[in-house]
Amino acid sequence: MPFYKPLKDESKTDRDRIIAGIQRLRAQFNKVNFPSKKTSESLILGSWNIRNFDDDRFNYGPRQPESFYYLAEIISRFDVIAVQEICQNLTPLDQLMSLLGQQYRYILTDVTHSGLGGNKERLGFIYDKNKVNFKGVAGELVLPEKLLISEVDSKKRQFSRTPFGAQFQSGWFKFLFSTVHIYFGSNATNSSQYARRVKEIEAVAKYLAKDAKVSDLNQILVGDFNIKARGSAGFNALEKNGFTTVENRKGSNRDQTKFYDQISFISRRDELQLMQPERNDRVFQFFDSVYRSSDFTLYQPVIKKHLLLKLDQAKAELAAATSKTKIKKAEKRIASLQAASQSDESLNQYYEEWRTFQMSDHLPLWVELEIDFSDDYLSYLSKLE
Structure with missing residues (x-):
């Protein structure tokens, strides 16, 4: 519990608005039958690209x-969750962790400095130490020579953002939890950038x-794969290498039309068992409860103030600019x-994008896994003789 x-x-106005949002989230979790945290029966595991x-x-x-x-x-509903797009400055993450409480910990990579779409991002895991035991082993995935990713220029490279894995155990269940943020590039399937995307997944x-x-560990591979849909080249790259993906009938982008994010696994001796395996709705659409489209008028003053501040900054940048490139950039901004800022309609359009930088343009995925194998072991x- 946060x-x-x-x-x-907080001021009375802000406090009441925030409480109402939290209460709607809590009601939504109940409505969609999101699993409750059980001490010894199951593990709630997830993945979320928390935008920038x-x-x-x-x-x-x-x-x-x-x-x-x-x-x-949202994060407090998970026992362990992989996170993507954590930035260099960890102060915001520490602010989030202070709300989650002392039982939560995180493990992160350093920022990615690659010039090919790395964007100085971190990958990592947030976990409830009362439920999940970090086994002390974690590392970034570095490809051997024969698996390096070929480019159209014949160069061979590592990942744009290095995948990250850590060993955990919860109850009887031991697993290597790996997360990725795969290179995006172009969405055109005939482009070299899309080909690189697929090669990274492969x-x-x-x-x-x-x-x-x-x-002797179960393999769980999750994250933002930038997979278009089931049956696409990126998706097939997972399945042809033995990974089983958790199926969802809706996507994980803001309007749930794209299947960029995935949870997949290779189970050791059928040890990985889904609770409620028939479910195909393991995506949580938080915009049904917070920063709703209908909430625009609540945030209109905040957005106006924000735009005025950014406009003043841009004007100051223009005044200080000494090169044509910087002048053009400031003018464009x-x-x-x-x-x-010019009308309520344009502000509303801005709000639709602004709210994704408050929450995310990706939605969290989840699965509930069995972790109590006592009966099987006793059997x-x-x-034994």
Whole structure:
């Protein structure tokens, strides 16, 4: 349960709005039958690309204080969750962790400095230490020579963002939890950039599948694969290397039309068992409860203030610019901000994008896994001579 005491320091108006949002989230979790955390029976595991958390490089932020309460409310429903797009400055993440409470911990990579779409991002895991035991082993996945990713220029490279894995145990269940944020590039299937995307998925799947053959751990591979849909080349790259994907009838982008995010696994001796295996709705659409489209008028003053601040910054950048490139960039930014501010309609359009930088343009995925194998083990022991 998140730590709500800091809400006392918010103004009455803000506090009431935040409480209403939290209450709607909690009601939505109940409505969709999101699993409740059980001490010994099951593990709730997830994946979430928390958009650009949180360096404001796209000039839509930073996040409002209330957003941290909503993020904490969602993450608190998981025993362990892989996160993508954590930025260099960890102060926002530490702010989020303070709301989650002392039972939660995180493990992260350093930022990616690759010039090919790395974007100085981190990958990592947030976990409830009372439920999940980090086994002390974690590392980034570095490809051997024969698995390096070929480019159209004949060069061979590592991943744009290096995948990350850590060993965990919950109850009887031991697993290597790996997460990725696969290179995006172009969405045109005949482009070299899309080909690289597929090759990255193939490389990580092949590497982990080979490791699964000699490991006593279950392999769980999740993250933002930038997979278009089931049956696409990226999706097939997972399945042909032995990974089983958890099926969802709707996507994980904001309007649930794309299947970029996936949870997949290679089970050791059928140890990985889904609770409610017939479910195909393991995507949580938080925009049904917070930062709803209908909430635009609530945030209109906040957005106006934000745009005025960004406009002043852009004008200052223009005044200080000494090169044609910087002048053109500042002018373009000023024009964009002025266009967003010119009418209620343009502000509403801006709000639709702004709210994804408060929460995310990706939705969290989840699965509930069995972790109590006591009956099976007792049955095994009873058959021993």
